[in-house]
Amino acid sequence: MARLALAASRQLLRRCQPRPFSSVSIPIARGYATASTTPGQQPQQPQQQPQQQPQRPAFDNRIKLVEVGPRDGLQNEKTSIPMETKIELINRLAQTGLRTIEAGAFVSPKWVPQACMDKSSDILQHLLINPPSSPKPLTFSFLVPNQKGLDNAFSILAKNPSAFATSPDDATASKPAVELAVFAAATESFSRKNLNCSIAESLATFRQVIQAAKESNPHGLSLRVRAYISVVLGCPFEGHDVDPHRVAQIATELLEMGADEIALGDTTGMGTAPRTKDLLVCLRAAGVRNEDIAFHFHDTYGQALVNIAVALEHGIRTFDCSVGGLGGCPYSPGATGNVATEDVVYFMETLGMDTGVDLDKVADIGEWITKEIGREHASSVGKAVLGARRRAQAEAKV
Numbered sequence: 252m253a254r255l256a257l258a259a260s261r262q263l264l265r266r267c268q269p270r271p272f273s274s275v276s277i278p279i280a281r282g283y284a285t286a287s288t289t290p291g292q293q294p295q296q297p298q299q300q301p302q303q304q305p306q307r308p309a310f311d312n313r314i315k316l317v318e319v320g321p322r323d324g325l326q327n328e329k330t331s332i333p334m335e336t337k338i339e340l341i342n343r344l345a346q347t348g349l350r351t352i353e354a355g356a357f358v359s360p361k362w363v364p365q366a367c368m369d370k371s372s373d374i375l376q377h378l379l380i381n382p383p384s385s386p387k388p389l390t391f392s393f394l395v396p397n398q399k400g401l402d403n404a405f406s407i408l409a410k411n412p413s414a415f416a417t418s419p420d421d422a423t424a425s426k427p428a429v430e431l432a433v434f435a436a437a438t439e440s441f442s443r444k445n446l447n448c449s450i451a452e453s454l455a456t457f458r459q460v461i462q463a464a465k466e467s468n469p470h471g472l473s474l475r476v477r478a479y480i481s482v483v484l485g486c487p488f489e490g491h492d493v494d495p496h497r498v499a500q501i502a503t504e505l506l507e508m509g510a511d512e513i514a515l516g517d518t519t520g521m522g523t524a525p526r527t528k529d530l531l532v533c534l535r536a537a538g539v540r541n542e543d544i545a546f547h548f549h550d551t552y553g554q555a556l557v558n559i560a561v562a563l564e565h566g567i568r569t570f571d572c573s574v575g576g577l578g579g580c581p582y583s584p585g586a587t588g589n590v591a592t593e594d595v596v597y598f599m600e601t602l603g604m605d606t607g608v609d610l611d612k613v614a615d616i617g618e619w620i621t622k623e624i625g626r627e628h629a630s631s632v633g634k635a636v637l638g639a640r641r642r643a644q645a646e647a648k649v
């Protein structure tokens with residue numbers, strides 16, 4: 252039995268080895284076209300190759316954290332979570348200094364019952380009418396997989412036209428920005444499981460969604476659009492060896508369609524430091540700018556912070572995380588939660604990076620929400636912060 256386990260873990264380690272980078276071809280280098288392509292049209296080819304990436308100054312230590320707990324963190328729960336709990340979670344998170352919160356998903360309730368359309372409509376409506384009090388202007392992000400999701404989101408936005416900003420730069424304390432997120436996959440199997448269509452079909456749909464979100468909707472809105480690519484470092488159905496060039500191709504297509512940001516999802520947590528680096532090298536070679544990339548790591552194999560360190564070193568400054576390490580993906584069997592917000596904040600601050608987030612407040616929320624939904628508290632830092640605080644309080648009483 253022990254020998255079998257050892258053989259299995261050796262096999263797993265072998266599969267995690269990076270491919271020698273010199274053996275793979277460099278992907279197409281393209282610039283980003285404008286979003287003004289019409290559905291069915293090929294993306295515009297740029298007139299000139301993208302220029303050398305402008306590197307961020309060495310002193311730029313600002314980190315943008317995207318809190319995905321209220322959507323990604325809760326979507327996998329088997330029992331229905333009351334809307335009041337979701338709203339309370341968002342309200343509490345809004346007070347921590349986090350500026351971007353993924354709040355819901357306009358997906359088919361037949362596919363993800365927890366992310367039921369009605370609840371996301373209610374949540375969006377509530378957030379527009381009663382924006383949470385927050386020390387900083389907020390952006391709320393909502394997943395939209397197709398035209399129906401977009402119509403549902405727009406029907407709420409159109410009812411409250413002056414209650415939100417269309418870009419994070421225009422958001423104020425009383426007027427949050429709303430952004431939409433489409434989600435592609437890096438493998439055909441995951442695309443079929445998650446979206447019931449091929450990658451090419453999903454991209455054709457996203458072209459229309461992005462264009463409508465940007466300019467061709469009847470409401471005259473132009474919303475920021477984030478574009479996820481799932482399973483970029485490992486697929487539950489096709490294994491570890493996801494082609495980074497394919498990821499780079501999909502990323503450039505989405506950017507050419509007008510997506511404002513590519514969120515690279517290590518959905519299964521199979522990512523390792525060398526393969527994270529390979530992927531970033533490929534993206535850079537494809538002309539994708541660091542400031543257009545976010546990373547979304549799950550911590551299933553405990554590698555999320557290591558991978559974040561690699562991405563940080565390569566100049567990435569936007570990272571997704573989930574309070575209390577909540578999460579999982581309904582179409583990624585065995586995947587555990589997103590990397591915990593508490594762990595990322597602590598890690599960043601120890602490196603001298605500035606997240607603007609109050610660790611103590613986030614630790615309290617991690618404890619509260621995991622108790623509330625009966626989940627294990629998966630943040631080491633969160634538990635350590637709370638433990639240290641309790642010890643200090645006990646000592647102060649003596």
Ligand SMILES: CC(C)(COP(=O)([O-])OP(=O)([O-])OC[C@H]1O[C@@H](n2cnc3c(N)ncnc32)[C@H](O)[C@@H]1OP(=O)([O-])[O-])[C@@H](O)C(=O)NCCC(=O)NCCSC(=O)C[C@@](C)(O)CC(=O)[O-]
Binds near residue numbers: 400445580
């Ligand atoms: C894309 C579809 C809809 C295709 O699913 P489909 O079954 O091919 O769609 P359809 O067009 O045939 O419609 C089927 C039914 O769903 C309805 N429907 C159709 N669309 C919608 C909608 N938007 N909102 C509400 N209802 C919708 C539609 O009206 C119809 O209802 P019926 O006529 O049978 O009563 C489906 O596969 C789907 O919803 N998938 C989403 C799955 C999902 O939410 N996964 C989790 C999010 S992705 C993720 O977590 C990864 C990420 C982002 O975190 C990053 C990472 O970690 O990698």
